[in-house]
Amino acid sequence: MNCKQSNKEIDPIRDGLLSVRALNCCRHLGINSINELAEYAKSNDLYQIRNCGRKTRFELYNVLSKYTHYYMLPEIKTSLDVLNKINDYIPIISCDDKSSEIRVVIPSDIRVQAVNIFDSCVLVSNDFIKDCFLHKYQDVNKLLSYCFSDITSFFKFEDKFSVDIILSSWDLSLDILHKIELYISDNFTNRKCNQTIKYFCYSINLLIKDIKLHYCDNKISLLFSRLDPAAVEPVQSEYNRIKRNISTRAGNVLAENNIDYKNIIKFCEYTIPNIHQTKLYRAMKAMEISEAFSSYQQYICNLTDLKPEQIKISLLLKDFSFLDEVLAHEIIKFYEKKGYYPFFRLLYLYFQTSDYRKNIIFNKAKGITYPLMSFTDISYEFGIAKERVRQIVSDVSKRSYPQKYTQNFNQNNYSFLAKDYISIQDIYYLVNESEFNSIDTHFSYDSLIAILSFCNEVSIVEYNNQKIVVNSQILSSFDLKSALADISKTISAKTTEDVLLPINIFINKYTLDSSIDASRITSILTFFLTDILGVELDYNNNLVLKQNSIDxxxxxxxxxxxxxxxxxxxxxxxxxxxxxxxxxxxxxxxxxxxxxxxxxxxxxxxxxxxxxxxxNVCNLTIRGLIHQILSDSDSPLSLDEIVSILKIKGRNTNKKNIRNSIRSAGKYNFIRLENGLYGLSTKQYSDS
Known part of the structure; x- marks a missing residue:
């Protein structure tokens, strides 16, 4: 209470304004007024009072500091003004209101050392922390004024400083208070130091405890107040990712304590240290949780300093680690325009940047970013059996990629998935225009076919040298290949007259699941008959078999x-x-x-x-034959020699065509040597 605002003299002991324990301690000594307590404290240490604990002693020192100078007899009274004049101690008042009451005083015996501690701690800090700290606290007097006036002011810094800098400034302030407290405890014994030092020491001690009590809550509040709304999702995603990686028992500990992405920080800093003192298995799980989430706070700090656009890029790079910032920016632009991530381009970029051996083999075998290579060439390049190459390609094509790769591959984003069938050419046009049009890539038909092999929604049917993308649901309900083979055999048979054959005969014969709509099967079978096989159908979907007596x-x-x-x-x-x-x-x-x-x-x-x-004519391409010829030869060959061997194998060509074939066939590892000779880069030739 401010005694200047009341004419009535207040005695906290006489008026019973102290706690029951403090009053009992005074009455045990026969002390009935504040003046009597002051007289006792001059020649006795309050540590000697029976049942007077730490909090009670601090309470008594507090009332002595606040009320003694109003009630001391004139011959022993010493006012604050007098104490200030003799520099006995320096008052610390509220920073917000200069006329408010004195909170605590800095004893002159420790003031110089407190200044030295302040200066030395600030001096060793980096420039960013120093600027932030000194912007608020110009000296130790200012620091203590803020801390003792209101604990909330300790945690208040301007928003222009980053979260990391503010947290470091909090730590710097605590470090200074700790060192001042340590200096007092090392240099002043409780029995010898005066009342002012004792009170100041207890004030610092309780202040540090109060700051630590509220530190984590204020830190969490600061972290999440600085997060952009767009950053909440990645924070939750990071929490869930870490949680998935810990053991089931550790996850149960989090569930028992109702931990979420916000209170996990406080749980790790306050609850887990107490768990360590309990049963061994719980302590082990607590340690596992603490280690798993050790980088979680720093992850949030990094997000607080990012702009919304940077947050989106950071989140994308986290999900798709094979992207760089430039590509991530382009992908985000696509997302903002289309509302989904480009499935084909992401998988293309994944294989383009992957250095995983199995991915490289699959890439070369399927031609996603490389020219198509045969299993034989891949086998030779990697030094493994051809059957092993086939196995790797099969395993990779069946690999179940994470949900983040395929979650956007649906009918809303790719309309061709809603169709029962569509040609590769049509899909290539749509995808290339949408996802690759402005990009310098070599996205080809082979790339498209290889990426489509990862999609469970569609399957690729190759018939009569044409590739058609067919809805997988239809193929699981209808044996299309067997039906086409049967129809092909039927229409190739000799007939002596025109015949009408209902298409339903084949539909009923090869339908595997009657639950699918028959009209969908009719539609796709009609397409294959008319557009690929060139069969004539009448308006009732009957096959028109013309008279055919010719084999x-x-x-x-x-x-x-x-x-x-x-x-x-x-x-x-x-x-x-x-x-x-x-x-x-x-x-x-x-x-x-x-x-x-x-x-x-x-x-x-x-x-x-x-x-x-x-x-027995070799069915290899010209390039394949050239590669075979050079592989079989122990020495490099000239163009004339290659032409002669090709003629023996039944291929008529010339040197110009061979030269062009070699130049445009990067996958075969052709090289040109001196004197117009050609060989393979994978073979060693003698100097001669």
Missing amino acids: IESELVKILEENGQPMSFDDLMFKLNSLFSTKYKFTKGNTKRIIVNSNRISSIGKTSTYSLYKW
Whole structure:
């Protein structure tokens, strides 16, 4: 109470304003007034009072400091003004109101050392902490004024300083208070030091305890007050990530204490140290939790200093570690525009940056970011068996990627998933325009097909040299490949008259699950028959089988035998139509289907050139043959030598075509040596 505001003299002992324990201690000594207590304290130490504990002694020192100078007899009275004049101690008052009452005083005996402690602690701090600290506390007097006037003022700093700097300033303030307290305890004994020093020591001691009591709550409040709303999600995600990585028993400890992403910091700093003193298994779980969340606070601090755009990039880099900041910025732009993350581009970038051996092998085998390589070439490059390459490719393609990769792959974001079938060309156009149009990449059909192999929603059906993306639900309910093979066999049979064959015969025969809508199966089967096989259907979806007394496969075999060497598809069609132009009209789709299904006619490489199986013509491409020739040769070869060997293998070409093939075939490891010779980079040649 401020005695200046009352004319009535207040005696806390006489008026019973102290605690029961403090009053009992005074009455035990026969002390009935504040003046009598002051007289007793001059020649006696309050430590000697029976049943007078630490808090009680502090209470008595407190009332002595506040009330004694009002009630001391004139001959022994010493006012604050007198004490100030003789520099006995210096008053600490409230920083907000200069006219408010005195909170505590700095004894002159320790003032110089307190200043030295303040200066030395500030001096060793880094410049950022020093600027923040001195901005608020110019000297030790200012520090103590803030601390003793109101504990909340200790935790208040301007928002212009970062969370890390403010927390470091709190620690610096506590360090100074600790060192002042330690200096007093080391240099002044309780029996010899005067009443002012004792009171100051107890004040510092309780102040430190009060600060520590409120430290964690204020820290948590500061951390989350500085977080942008966009950063709350990554903080929760980080908490859940750490929680998933700890053991089940440790997770149960968190559940028992109702811990969430906010109070985990306080739990680690206050509750866990007490758990360490309990049973061994609980102490071990507490230690596990403490270690797991050791970096959690720093993670939040880092987010507080980021702008919303930086937070989004940070969150994206956390989920997709293979991105850099430039790519992350582009992905975020895509997300803001489209509302979802680009599935195909993310997987493409993942394989482009991955140095994981299995991913590299899968990448080269499927051609996601590399040119397509054969299993034989991959086997040779990595020094493993071809069967092992096949196994790795199969395992990677079936790998279940984390939800973060596939969560945006749905019908709302990729409309083609809602269709029962769609061509690779159409999907490639949509994806390339949307996700790769402005990017310098080599996203190809092979890339698209390989990435689609990760998607459970669709499957790729290859038939008659065409790739169609089909809804996986349909393929699980209908045996499409068997149905197409049966239809192909049926329409290739000889007939002496036109026949109408209902398509439902094949639908009913190869339907595996009747729960699927039959119209969907009819739609996709009709597409394959008309657009790929070139079969004619009437308005009732009946197959129109025209009179066919010609064995087309046998006629094609005869044409090849008469020619004596492989022929292109166009030449075969021209020869076939010229032989039977007046009797029968041959379609390209039907003819190619017959060739593909033939066990007597083989295709050469990836071109539309065909030969007979009995000729044993190698079906490799020109580049593949060149690679085979150089692999079999112990020495490098000239272009003329390569041309001659190719002619022996039934391939007519020239040096210019071979040179162009070698230059554009990076996956085969071709190299040009001196004197116009060519070899493989994977082989060692002698200097000669």
